[in-house]
Structure formats: C-alpha cells, structure tokens
Amino acid sequence: MTVSSSRRRFTASAPSWLFAAPALAVYALVVLYPAVSGVVYAFTDWSGIGQDMSFVGLANFGTLLGDDQAMGSIGNTLLLTVATVAVQNGVGLLLALGVHAKLKSRALLRVIFFAPVVVSPVMVAFLWKYIYNPDPSAGLNGLLGLHVDWLGDPSVALWSIAGMVVWQYAGYSMVIFLAGLEGVPRELHEAAMIDGAGTLQRFRYVTWPLLAPAVTINLMLSTIGGLKLFDQVFAATNGGPGYATETLSTVLYKQAFVFGKFGYSTAVALVLALFVAAVSLVQVYYLRRREVTA
Amino acid sequence: MRKTFLLEIVMIAVAVAFLFPVYTLVSLSLKDPGQISRSPLALPDPPTLDNYGSAWTAAALGPSLVNSTVVTVASLVALIALGSFAAYFLARVRTRLGYGLYVLFLLGIVLPFQLGMIPLYELVNTLGLIGTHAGMILFYTGIQLPFTVFLYTGFIRALPREYAAAAQIDGASHLTAFTRVVFPLLRPITGTVLILNAVFIWNDFFTPLVYLGGSGFETVPVSVFAFVGQYVSQHGLVFAGLVLGAVPIVVVFLALQRYVIKGFASGLKG
Numbered sequence: 357m358t359v360s361s362s363r364r365r366f367t368a369s370a371p372s373w374l375f376a377a378p379a380l381a382v383y384a385l386v387v388l389y390p391a392v393s394g395v396v397y398a399f400t401d402w403s404g405i406g407q408d409m410s411f412v413g414l415a416n417f418g419t420l421l422g423d424d425q426a427m428g429s430i431g432n433t434l435l436l437t438v439a440t441v442a443v444q445n446g447v448g449l450l451l452a453l454g455v456h457a458k459l460k461s462r463a464l465l466r467v468i469f470f471a472p473v474v475v476s477p478v479m480v481a482f483l484w485k486y487i488y489n490p491d492p493s494a495g496l497n498g499l500l501g502l503h504v505d506w507l508g509d510p511s512v513a514l515w516s517i518a519g520m521v522v523w524q525y526a527g528y529s530m531v532i533f534l535a536g537l538e539g540v541p542r543e544l545h546e547a548a549m550i551d552g553a554g555t556l557q558r559f560r561y562v563t564w565p566l567l568a569p570a571v572t573i574n575l576m577l578s579t580i581g582g583l584k585l586f587d588q589v590f591a592a593t594n595g596g597p598g599y600a601t602e603t604l605s606t607v608l609y610k611q612a613f614v615f616g617k618f619g620y621s622t623a624v625a626l627v628l629a630l631f632v633a634a635v636s637l638v639q640v641y642y643l644r645r646r647e648v649t650a
Numbered sequence: 651m652r653k654t655f656l657l658e659i660v661m662i663a664v665a666v667a668f669l670f671p672v673y674t675l676v677s678l679s680l681k682d683p684g685q686i687s688r689s690p691l692a693l694p695d696p697p698t699l700d701n702y703g704s705a706w707t708a709a710a711l712g713p714s715l716v717n718s719t720v721v722t723v724a725s726l727v728a729l730i731a732l733g734s735f736a737a738y739f740l741a742r743v744r745t746r747l748g749y750g751l752y753v754l755f756l757l758g759i760v761l762p763f764q765l766g767m768i769p770l771y772e773l774v775n776t777l778g779l780i781g782t783h784a785g786m787i788l789f790y791t792g793i794q795l796p797f798t799v800f801l802y803t804g805f806i807r808a809l810p811r812e813y814a815a816a817a818q819i820d821g822a823s824h825l826t827a828f829t830r831v832v833f834p835l836l837r838p839i840t841g842t843v844l845i846l847n848a849v850f851i852w853n854d855f856f857t858p859l860v861y862l863g864g865s866g867f868e869t870v871p872v873s874v875f876a877f878v879g880q881y882v883s884q885h886g887l888v889f890a891g892l893v894l895g896a897v898p899i900v901v902v903f904l905a906l907q908r909y910v911i912k913g914f915a916s917g918l919k920g
Contacts, residue, residue, distance in 0.1 A: 370743040371824040376751060379736035379795055382728075386792020387758045390766025390773060397769060451664075459658045461665075467907050468665050474903045474910065476853035476871045479892050482878050483675050486885055494690035499670060523671065528914060535915040584762055587855045591875065605856075608764055613860065618768050625764040636760050 398623040403616050416623035426624060429595075429602040432514055433631075436603065437582030439518040440525075445574050447522060448529025453559075455530070456537045466534070470527035477524065481591035484520040488592075507593050510600035517588055517601055525581070529574045536570030537563065572639065579635050583628065604628045679889035686885055701890035709877035709891045711870070715898065718869040720783055722851045725790035729798045729847055730840060732791065737802030738828050742811070752803060758796030767860065774861060781865030786858065790851050798843050805839035806832070845906070845913035852899055870895050 398416060402409035420426050451469050455462045472480060488506035489495040497503060506516040540563055548558045586605035589595060595602035595610070604624060612621035678686055680697035706712070740752045770789070771780075779785030813835065817827040855871040862868050868876070874895040881887050903910050 369818075369824075370745075370748070371739045371828070373739060373743070373748075375739035375824070375828075376736040379732040379755075379799065380751070382732060382788070382792045383755065383758060383795045385773070386770065386789060387761065387766060387796070388754075390768075390770035391761050393769035394765040394767070454657060454661045454664070457657055458654055459661060461658060461662060465661055465665055466911065467904070469668065470907075470911055470914075471900065471903065473914065474849050474853075474899050475896050476855060476874075476899075478853075478855045478871045478875055479896055482874070482888065482892055483671055486678070486889075487671050487674060491690070495674065498691045523668070531911050531915040584764070590855075591878075605764060608767075609856075612768055622765070622768055625762065625767065629762050629765045632762050633760050 394622045394625060397619050398626045400619040402619040409619070412619070416620045417627075419620060420623060420627065425599045425602060426604075426607050428599050429604050429607040430627070432599075432601060433583060433585070433603045433605075433628075436514060436518055436521075436585060437579055439515065440521045440582045440585075441575060441578045443518065444522045444526050444578050445529050445571075447526040448574065449533050451526060451530040452533035452537055456534060466531070469530055472524040473528045475524070477587040478591045480524050481520060481588040484516075484523070485592045488516050488520075508597055510597050513593055513597060513601045517585075517592060520592070521582075521585065521588055525578070529578065532574050532577075533567065533570050536567045540566045576636060576639050579639065580632055583632050583635065604631075675889050675892060678885050679893050681886050683884065683886060701886045702894065705877070705887050705891035705894055708881065708887070709873055709894070711873060711891070711894050713866075714868050714870045714873035717783070717867050718852055721786045721790065721869060722848055724783070724787045725794070725851050726844060726847055728787060728791040729794055730843060733795055733798035733843065734802050734833060734836060734840070735828070736795075737799050737806055738832060740799065741803045741806035741809075752799075755796045755799045758793075759800060763793055763857075771860060781862055781867055783867060785861060786867075786869075789857060789861065790847075790854075793857075794847050794850065798847065801839055801843055802836065805836060809835060841909055842913040842916055845910050849899070849910075870898075 397409075399411055399413060400409045401412045401415070455465045455469070459465065485507065487495040489497065490503075490505040490508055491497065492501075492503040496506065504512060507513050544562050544566075545558055548562050553561065584605055585603050586609065589601050589603050589606050590609070593601045595606045604627065608621045608624040608628065611617045611624060674691075677692075677694050678690070679701050680694040680699070682698055682700065685692075685694060736755075740748060740755070743749075774780055774785045774789070777785070779788065809832070813831050814824075814827040817831045818824070822830065852869075853871060854869075855875065858869045858872045859875070862872060874891055877891050878888050881891075
C-alpha cells in the first residue's frame with residue numbers, strides 16, 4: 357500500500373513545458389503569427405510589394421459587398437457546400453450500408469470506393485475535365501448518350517464540380533459511417549427483430565441514433581472541405597465559365613497572386629475563416645445534442 | 651441468403667459504374683491520338699505504351715517524385731517528433747495554462763490556412779525559404795501540428811500513467827520515460843498520424859503552387875498541373891502523366907489499405 361501511495365504522489369509530477377516548446381514555436385511561427393497578421397492585413401490596402409500600406413478600416417469589406425465576383429463566389433461556395441455535403445454523405449451512407457452487409461466482395465468493394473480519396477484532387481479534376489467533355493461521343497456524354505457541356509454551361513458547371521467532389525470523397529464518408537455501423541451492438545438488432553421490427557424500422561430506431569457521432573464527423577469534414585474547396589475548381593474550370601464556379605478560395609487566390617490586392621485578399625480569407633468557424637461551432641453544438649450512446 | 655446475393659449484384663454494378671472514370675483514365679493512356687478521336691470509349695486496340703515514355707520525360711516526373719518524397723518524409727518525421735512530445739506534456743499537465751495551450755493548438759484545426767497565407771508567404775520569403783525544401787517542411791510541420799497534437803493528446807490521455815511512473819521510479823527522467831516507454835506505446839496512433847498527414851502532404855497542391863511554383867523543387871501535383879497545362883489537348887499523353895503521378899500513392903494505399911482505411915475512419919481530417 358505504501359508503494360502505491362508513493363507512486364500516486366510520483367505521477368503527480370507533470371513533464372516540463374519544454375516538451376511542448378518546439379511544437380509551440382513552429383506552430384506560432386507558421387500558423388498563429390500569420391493568421392493574426394492576416395486579420396490585420398484585412399483592414400489595409402497592402403499590395404504585397406514593399407512596406408507601403410495604410411489602414412483603410414472596413415473599406416475592403418465594403419468593396420467585397422459591391423464586388424459581384426466575390427459575392428457570387430460566396431453564393432457558389434455555399435451552394436457547392438450544401439450539394440456536396442448532402443449527396444456525398446447520402447451516397448456514403450448507402451455505400452456503407454451496402455458493404456457492411458455480409459457480401460463476398462465486401463473487402464474489394466471497400467477498397468474500390470475508398471481509393472479515390474488518396475489521390476491528389478488536382479489529378480482527379482483533370483481526369484473529370486475529360487469525363488465532362490462536351491463531345492457527345494466521349495466521356496460521360498458518350499456513356500449516357502447525352503449532349504451536355506458539363507463544365508462549359510454556366511448553369512451546369514457548378515453541379516459538375518460537385519459531382520467530381522462526391523465521386524472522390526463518398527468513400528471517405530463511407531468508411532466513417534462503416535466505423536459507426538461496426539459499433540452498433542448486434543444484440544440490439546436481434547432484440548428489435550424479435551419485437552417484429554422490419555429492416556427500415558431497425559435502421560430508423562436502432563442504427564440511425566447510434567450513428568450520430570459518425571454523422572457529426574462526416575458533416576463537419578464535408579462542410580469544412582466544401583467551404584475551402586480550391587484544387588478541383590482551379591484545375592477544372594479556374595472559376596469559369598465567366599464567374600460561374602468561382603469560390604471564396606479561388607477569388608482570394610486570384611486577388612492576391614493575379615491582381616496583387618493582398619489586403620483585399622486577406623479580407624476575403626477572413627470571411628472564409630468566419631464561415632468555417634461558425635459552421636464548426638454550430639455543428640458541434642447541435643449535432644452533439646442528438647448523440648446517444650449504446 | 652437470396653437477399654445478400656441481390657445486394658451483392660447491386661453493389662458490384664455500382665462499383666463498375668464508379669470505376670468508369672478509372673477505366674477512361676487507363677484506356678486513354680494506352681491509346682494513340684487516332685484511336686482516342688475515333689473510338690474514345692472502346693478498349694485500346696492495340697494498346698500502346700508510347701504515352702508513358704513521353705509523359706515521363708515531358709512532365710519531369712523523376713525530380714518531382716524525389717521532391718515530394720523528401721518533403722513528405724521530412725515533414726512526417728518532424729510532425730511525429732514535435733507532435734508527440736508536445737502531446738505528452740499537454741496530456742499530463744494539470745494546470746489551467748496547460749489546458750489553455752491545448753485549446754490554442756486546437757484553434758489551428760479550425761483556422762483556414764488561407765487566412766495566414768499571405769503573411770506566411772512574406773515570412774518565408776524574408777527567411778529566404780521560398781522555393782526550397784526547408785520552407786515546405788517548415789510549412790507542413792506547422793500547419794499539420796494542431797491535428798497531430800490533437801490525435802496524440804487524446805491517445806496519451808487514455809494511456810495509464812503507471813507506465814511512465816514505473817520507469818521514473820527506476821530512476822529515468824521524463825525524457826527517457828517518454829522516449830523508451832511511452833512513445834513505443836503510441837504506435838497505433840502514430841500509424842494514423844503518419845497515414846493522414848502523408849496523404850495530405852503528398853497530394854497538397856495549393857501550397858506548393860504558391861511557395862514552389864517555377865522553382866525546380868516542385869512536387870508531383872504541381873508538375874502534373876504544369877504538364878497538363880502544356881499538353882492539354884493530347885489526352886493520351888496527359889492521362890499517362892496522371893497515371894504515373896498517381897501510381898506511387900495508389901501502390902502504397904493498396905499495400906497498406908487496411909491501415910489506411912482504419913486511419914481515415916478514426917482520424918478527423920481530410
């Protein structure tokens with residue numbers, strides 16, 4: 357007993373803060389300092405060259421409100437996010453339910469559906485740029501016998517981008533849902549079956565409530581990914597046709613590195629940061645409340 | 651049993667449809683321009699490997715594979731070392747300051763990198779690290795630390811303190827207790843950290859585009875981007891380049907697929 361009590365006293369000594377010092381230094385240099393400066397630059401007219409810069413108050417945000425391209429990009433970003441979140445998670449859930457069943461090919465199917473996740477989004481976008489070929493004999497048109505200008509028609513292009521994002525990441529949602537499904541105790545299903553519950557009822561009243569943590573994670577991941585979407589748009593359409601697929605990330609990139617408006621670009625980045633932070637907080641708050649444990 | 655059989659047929663059909671883009675990618679990369687315009691959907695007849703040879707040289711994929719490997723491996727080593735050490739402190743400390751520091755790290759998961767992109771560019775430029783491996787390694791280590799610290803801290807908190815304590819009673823310092831006793835116990839979460847960060851760093855496009863563009867130290871996605879821009883209408887050539895660029899990570903994925911899928915399912919970020 358004396359040994360255990362002396363050991364307890366011993367464990368009370370925490371490691372020195374020096375353990376965290378190198379990580380903190382790198383983190384402060386690469387993330388914290390630039391982010392804080394970014395907030396400051398958002399209120400200046402800095403051009404990115406030299407030290408010439410003056411504080412312009414909220415002028416960048418005023419410009420933003422009157423900037424059709426940037427305002428349009430906010431709408432596009434939100435539409436893209438809602439579309440990808442809904443479809444990617446819907447498809448991901450169906451795939452998860454499918455490969456969760458005792459199929460002979462389940463291991464292979466999982467690998468197939470997940471594989472695009474590990475490939476660079478830029479490369480996936482280039483592949484899909486061809487799949488979305490306007491030529492009626494090639495790509496998706498050729499396969500489906502359609503004649504759609506998937507990326508060239510301004511009313512279709514945004515949804516085409518959403519389609520390629522869903523294709524690439526549905527497998528990601530799938531594996532998170534699968535992890536959730538594997539955590540649902542078999543006994544609960546058996547008990548519900550004995551009580552006469554059908555497949556749909558068992559899903560609704562047994563599986564679905566217990567999937568809540570997986571739903572939370574999936575919705576957060578896909579929402580944040582959708583809001584920050586850059587690579588796919590940049591590679592497939594570069595925001596076009598016109599400004600039809602411009603997102604917050606492509607606008608802030610162009611404002612900085614094409615037009616040299618660094619101050620304005622960071623103002624757009626700040627808006628994006630606020631969207632991401634707001635969504636994260638709302639999701640954590642509301643989705644945690646409906647989580648139950650098995 | 652009949653029900654699973656039907657479901658199996660449906661799922662296989664879905665998988666076949668899902669693979670259509672992959673079929674397009676591979677079959678076009680094996681066709682000459684004539685075949686591509688005549689019969690874009692058919693199987694290559696006869697298949698040719700010419701595109702691969704031309705793409706390998708035209709895209710300069712050799713050097714960018716080396717660059718990607720150097721940047722990814724060095725960043726992973728730094729992330730695992732710095733992240734696990736910091737997490738050991740954050741998971742064991744019981745002061746308010748320690749908790750505040752943990753929250754400060756978590757903030758980095760939510761902040762979009764774009765917010766600090768331009769000041770960071772300026773900073774990296776001042777340090778003379780634009781267009782260098784060191785700049786990229788520093789960047790990825792910083793940007794991925796919050797997530798790495800988050801994963802390690804959660805894992806260490808669930809680990810009994812007695813392991814390290816026993817080593818310390820035997821006279822080991824915190825440093826020895828950590829490196830000899832605790833760190834080896836972290837293997838499962840180190841695997842997750844490794845996989846998620848490796849996929850992110852290897853595939854990242856935005857950062858090397860901004861920080862390495864035109865430097866000769868370009869990583870695979872940037873090289874492929876430049877290559878595609880140059881040969882945009884030669885689909886066979888472009889697709890051979892895409893296949894070559896994707897092969898390393900796909901091979902690693904197939905070799906380690908169980909761990910990769912588990913890592914993604916347990917991690918939080920993509």
